[in-house]
Amino acid sequence: MLTPNRSLQALLFATGAYALFPDCTNGPLKNETICNASASPIDRAKSLVALYTLEEKINATSSGSPGVARLGIPPYQWWNEGLHGIAGPYTNFSTQGEYSYSTSFPQPILMGAAFDDALITEVAKVISTEARAFNNANRTGLDFWTPNINPFRDPRWGRGQETPGEDSYHLSSYVQALIHGLQGDATDPYKRVVATCKHYVGYDIEDWNGNLRYQNDVQISQQDLVEYYLVPFQACVNANVGAFMCSYNAVNGVPTCADPYLLQTVLREHWGWTNEEQWVTSDCDAVQNIFLPHEWSATREQAVADSLIAGTDIDCGTYMQEHLPGAFAQGLVNETVIDQALIRQYSSLVRLGWFDSAESQPYRQLGWNTVATNASQALARKAAAEGIVLLKNDGVLPLSLDSSISLGLFGDWANATTQLLGNYAGVGTYLHSPLYAAQQLNVTINYAGGNPGGQGDPTTNGWSSIKPAIVTSDVLMYIGGIDNSAEEEGHDRTSLQWTGAQLDIIGQLADTGKPTIVVVMGGGQIDSSILANNPNVSAILWAGYPGQDGGSAIMDIITGKSAPAGRLPQTQYPSNYISQVPMTDMALRPGKNNPGRTYKWYNGTAVYEFGFGMHYTNFSANITSQLQQSYTISDLVSSCNATGGFLERCPFTSVEIDVSNTGTTTSDYVTLGYIAGTFGPAPYPKSSLVAYTRIFNIAGGASDTATLNLTLASLARVDEMGNKVLYPGDYSLMIDNGPLASVNFTLKGQQAVLDVWPQPPANRTGKGVSGFEGYFVAGFGSEQEVV
Numbered sequence: 001m002l003t004p005n006r007s008l009q010a011l012l013f014a015t016g017a018y019a020l021f022p023d024c025t026n027g028p029l030k031n032e033t034i035c036n037a038s039a040s041p042i043d044r045a046k047s048l049v050a051l052y053t054l055e056e057k058i059n060a061t062s063s064g065s066p067g068v069a070r071l072g073i074p075p076y077q078w079w080n081e082g083l084h085g086i087a088g089p090y091t092n093f094s095t096q097g098e099y100s101y102s103t104s105f106p107q108p109i110l111m112g113a114a115f116d117d118a119l120i121t122e123v124a125k126v127i128s129t130e131a132r133a134f135n136n137a138n139r140t141g142l143d144f145w146t147p148n149i150n151p152f153r154d155p156r157w158g159r160g161q162e163t164p165g166e167d168s169y170h171l172s173s174y175v176q177a178l179i180h181g182l183q184g185d186a187t188d189p190y191k192r193v194v195a196t197c198k199h200y201v202g203y204d205i206e207d208w209n210g211n212l213r214y215q216n217d218v219q220i221s222q223q224d225l226v227e228y229y230l231v232p233f234q235a236c237v238n239a240n241v242g243a244f245m246c247s248y249n250a251v252n253g254v255p256t257c258a259d260p261y262l263l264q265t266v267l268r269e270h271w272g273w274t275n276e277e278q279w280v281t282s283d284c285d286a287v288q289n290i291f292l293p294h295e296w297s298a299t300r301e302q303a304v305a306d307s308l309i310a311g312t313d314i315d316c317g318t319y320m321q322e323h324l325p326g327a328f329a330q331g332l333v334n335e336t337v338i339d340q341a342l343i344r345q346y347s348s349l350v351r352l353g354w355f356d357s358a359e360s361q362p363y364r365q366l367g368w369n370t371v372a373t374n375a376s377q378a379l380a381r382k383a384a385a386e387g388i389v390l391l392k393n394d395g396v397l398p399l400s401l402d403s404s405i406s407l408g409l410f411g412d413w414a415n416a417t418t419q420l421l422g423n424y425a426g427v428g429t430y431l432h433s434p435l436y437a438a439q440q441l442n443v444t445i446n447y448a449g450g451n452p453g454g455q456g457d458p459t460t461n462g463w464s465s466i467k468p469a470i471v472t473s474d475v476l477m478y479i480g481g482i483d484n485s486a487e488e489e490g491h492d493r494t495s496l497q498w499t500g501a502q503l504d505i506i507g508q509l510a511d512t513g514k515p516t517i518v519v520v521m522g523g524g525q526i527d528s529s530i531l532a533n534n535p536n537v538s539a540i541l542w543a544g545y546p547g548q549d550g551g552s553a554i555m556d557i558i559t560g561k562s563a564p565a566g567r568l569p570q571t572q573y574p575s576n577y578i579s580q581v582p583m584t585d586m587a588l589r590p591g592k593n594n595p596g597r598t599y600k601w602y603n604g605t606a607v608y609e610f611g612f613g614m615h616y617t618n619f620s621a622n623i624t625s626q627l628q629q630s631y632t633i634s635d636l637v638s639s640c641n642a643t644g645g646f647l648e649r650c651p652f653t654s655v656e657i658d659v660s661n662t663g664t665t666t667s668d669y670v671t672l673g674y675i676a677g678t679f680g681p682a683p684y685p686k687s688s689l690v691a692y693t694r695i696f697n698i699a700g701g702a703s704d705t706a707t708l709n710l711t712l713a714s715l716a717r718v719d720e721m722g723n724k725v726l727y728p729g730d731y732s733l734m735i736d737n738g739p740l741a742s743v744n745f746t747l748k749g750q751q752a753v754l755d756v757w758p759q760p761p762a763n764r765t766g767k768g769v770s771g772f773e774g775y776f777v778a779g780f781g782s783e784q785e786v787v
């Protein structure tokens, strides 16, 4: 994560972030409705906002909200992160002792590979518990700007690691499980924390050929928007998420933080995200970016007015604080609009218990003893092991290690420390590298880690330094790949290839003829065809960014303590993919200069497909439910009462699959259900994931039942206007994309539109910058006027 520059950080800290709660027992507000715990959150918030002066209201639009001392409202810092554990930039870890660390889970890209929604809920519960403990110690806030749920559309994206992968159904299922764990049950009297779905929407380019995230104007068809980019965000609404973040980029000409179509028409009206305690924050500096570099609004005052009126309730930054006074003076915005933003903010804090006494709520009791518990540490290790994907195995794995075996460990990641965490990490409880984990085993270790050739060209320069370890080892393990020096916020990848130096060393290890195992680290996939095709490379594992105990999880898989069952959450494209399509081409379907995106539309041959993953055993599957041969569309429609286009709330059928372990090793199995067929207009997606479930610990020779719940969303397609339609035609339900089991059925009757998509208004243009020549300085920067 980028670190805010010093002056802004100082300014936000000067606001007194993380001061205590308002005192509703003895403070100045004790007799006001805001302090009446039996009044509704909205009434309570309204009563507070009615006491604010306009200046106090304007000050409260910033993420570093200064509070109102005369009313006993302490400052509140809205910007807290929690991607895979509580994190900065304003979360305050102590330098030692209590509150000096928390549990750091794997990056979402690896947790996504587990395809285990129950696991995600458990992880999110730990994060929200630890967040509460830190909040009680005045070290972080109560709302968290997580998850990053933009689909991992292009393999170059530097922040794809923050997401669960490329598939919109998978992201939707994952994010609902996550929000449940972060926020708690809808019926709970208090929210555990508030989650924030970001970045709404179409944000997945950092810097491609000078196309910077702060200024990109991405062109997305209504079909692709509804079919792909918006899907996980609608799932956030379905899960009743407390907050959204609008993104830096513009979509089809309009910066998202100034777009009433996206923020009002789609989000609040069409999807029904109408609860007044739900708010939208801007990404950091995104309100400023409406003026510069987007040049959407003619003046700074117009930019803040445009964004507040469109539905941005919090400005990550200080632009609204600085320019709303002018906007009010010019009559560009009225007080009702700012009141609404503040009512949303404060009713959210009411639902978090900010105004209520400690005795009345469970979360204020949580302390240091609930952080980094043995159970949460075990969960971090389990989450990593569940996600690791076995891409190749000639039978060498699992390894039986004992003291007579000597294991050679090579590569940059063999003794990884903070590399294990990836970006948006807090302070982990510990950092267990593969080397550390191997040292805990009864095996002789020959460590020659680091990459003697560096990240540059092919080299044999380092050969002499690693040769002794090669010669004396029985089994060779290379642990490398990429880290945040190759993929990061602000930095997209420029290559999908292994570096020459790494390939050189792996090749030389493999040439010895000794068992050679390659562990690939990093969020984006690296084209590993050269390793897949090398018969002397015995096994390949992909391990993402596995978190604080990642080394242990890797060794758990290597030794068979855990059996691998993770599946690739994104396509591994051949390296020439990135020369075939510009990153800025947002289209999913193949076209001129675009071979198609994701496993649904890519018309080339993947190195490894989305959903691929091997086991230490074999499985067979049998669909045991009787599906009808044919369904009538009108019958399906009449049994569906969904509103707001939530076809996920309309059941279609439940399918049971008998999964048998036909080998000898006990293993989990991820059951992926796909729909394919010829229905609706061509082109047809190759297949679409519509359901998944992970079943656990199936012993060799035993079987278990996987249940997949299909909804009408499983069958619907999106037309060019963005409408969701049920079409007559031929359908196949396929387990594991076909190889294991499939069943065919048809839909008959007239096609039916199930969700009529609201069209954007025509000719949406901003007023444009008049006369200001300048540029925006990224990283909580400021505008520099060109003089």
Ligand SMILES: O=[N+]([O-])c1ccc(O[C@@H]2O[C@@H](CO)[C@H](O)[C@H]2O)cc1
Residues within 6 Å of the ligand: 001, 002, 003, 004, 005, 081, 145, 198, 283, 284, 489, 778, 779, 780, 781
């Ligand atoms: O100025 N900075 O230091 C700074 C740091 C991070 C940053 O990134 C943005 O902030 C995150 C807020 O959650 C969004 O996910 C990301 O796009 C934007 C600005």
